[in-house]
Amino acid sequence: MRILAIDDDPVFLELLAGMLKMIGYAQVTTMPSGEEALHELDYSGTLYDCILSDMQMPDMDGAAVTAAIRTRTAYRQTPILMITAMSGKNAVDEAFAAGATDYITKPLDIIELRARIGMVDRLLAERRRLAEFARLVGQRAAAAEIKAEFETPILIPGFERGIEFLAMENYLLTLGVKRMYSTSAFAIHVKNASIIFNKASGATYVQMLGDVAAQIVDALKTEEVMIAYAGSGTFVCMTERDLGQSPDDLEILINIGLMDFETIYASDRLPVPQVRVGEPARSAFLSPTKPTRILERAIQSATTPPERRSKNGQLVA
Incomplete structure (x- = not known):
């Protein structure tokens, strides 16, 4: 090295x-x-x-x-x-x-x-594979050369606001439990990501993630949010500020923005991506749990259908 x-x-x-x-x-x-x-x-x-x-x-x-x-x-x-x-x-x-x-x-x-x-x-x-993604993304003729992995976190090419999911985890571990009590995380899950992944080429799937990322940024309307793609069609956002909008309102804004791409996705015979925004997760002050637990809870909330959640956002048995 x-x-x-x-x-x-x-x-x-x-x-x-x-x-x-x-x-x-x-x-x-x-x-x-x-x-x-x-x-x-x-x-x-x-x-x-x-x-x-x-x-x-x-x-x-x-x-x-x-x-x-x-x-x-x-x-x-x-x-x-x-x-x-x-x-x-x-x-x-x-x-x-x-x-x-x-x-x-x-x-x-x-x-x-x-x-x-x-x-x-x-x-x-993994970096070498992502570099290849960056070279080929947008080249539909070369799409067959891209081998996307559904569950793997990636740094989406062209998404300048995004950070690596590993960097987000390292950030929380560096802060430590005592200094992260003011930090909250919430996740945004592409509900039909697996359908698009199975039908689309690797390049098209990565382009879809880029479309969703752009709509997330537009809907948030703030620079003070860290955004990372965690794999499996799920983005995680972390902030110390009140966003001033509910998860439901944010979900509506993102989905409305994605509908502008309907013609493009129809030409590829793909459904328009649709997202679900989970409830914010936060660590209690001096909580004994590991700092990255808030990311896990945020992802769990976004990937769990509302009917399977209790009022506090936890899974219903």
């Missing part, structure tokens, strides 16, 4: 490179600033598999570096891990909003570093 590490502290860079070598990753290039790292990405001819960046750096901080890296097509989906002594919620929000995949705090623990880089190793194969 080719790794680019960015930090203005040369001592820490040497320590980080040494730790990476100890756990089996010797192909490490170090850069002392964000500007030099961007120059390396643009002109070296080396394609890096993973980027580690400090958050606090002069001139160009880690969030700005991450945002700039994400504008490079070749690095749209490359794992970026922020490494910093900052652990405040604002810093975490800023890192993930810029496009970070994960967030590790200093001082580094070699066991944790091994686990996080190991996660990157497992993700790389």
Whole structure:
């Protein structure tokens, strides 16, 4: 794995490179600033598999570096891990909003570093598949080449507001239980996603997800919502604000917007996607449950028909 590490502290860079070598990753290039790292990405001819960046750096901080890296097509989906002594919620929000995949705090623990880089190793194969999606999406003639997987979370090509579902999970884990009590999540499920998946080509199915994503953004009318596609036709949204509209109203708005695509779907002999919006899920203050449980509960609410839910949104036996 080719790794680019960015930090203005040369001592820490040497320590980080040494730790990476100890756990089996010797192909490490170090850069002392964000500007030099961007120059390396643009002109070296080396394609890096993973980027580690400090958050606090002069001139160009880690969030700005991450945002700039994400504008490079070749690095749209490359794992970026922020490494910093900052652990405040604002810093975490800023890192993930810029496009970070994960967030590790200093001082580094070699066991944790091994686990996080190991996660990157497992993700790389999926990244390559998503890159192929991005190349082929929209090319109906090449649709047969795309092998979409129904249950797999993906980063939808062209959906700039979307983040990876893994990044959303990592965000919650980074916040921890005590700091996430103000965060809520709700899911939006494409009720006929499996029907469209079974009838459509891989490219057409991904285009359908893009259509739904665009309507979600239009209906929400706010930038302060994280949106990720969790697989199986389900989007998950996370926010700290009251959206000012009920799940029923949001559902109506999205479905009305999707009806504008009726002619396009009819030409492909496909039904227009129709969504169900679930009830918001929130963790109680100092709840002992794992932080990502709110995502599971949000997905469960959206994927469960209303007649099988109780008044509080839980499943009816």
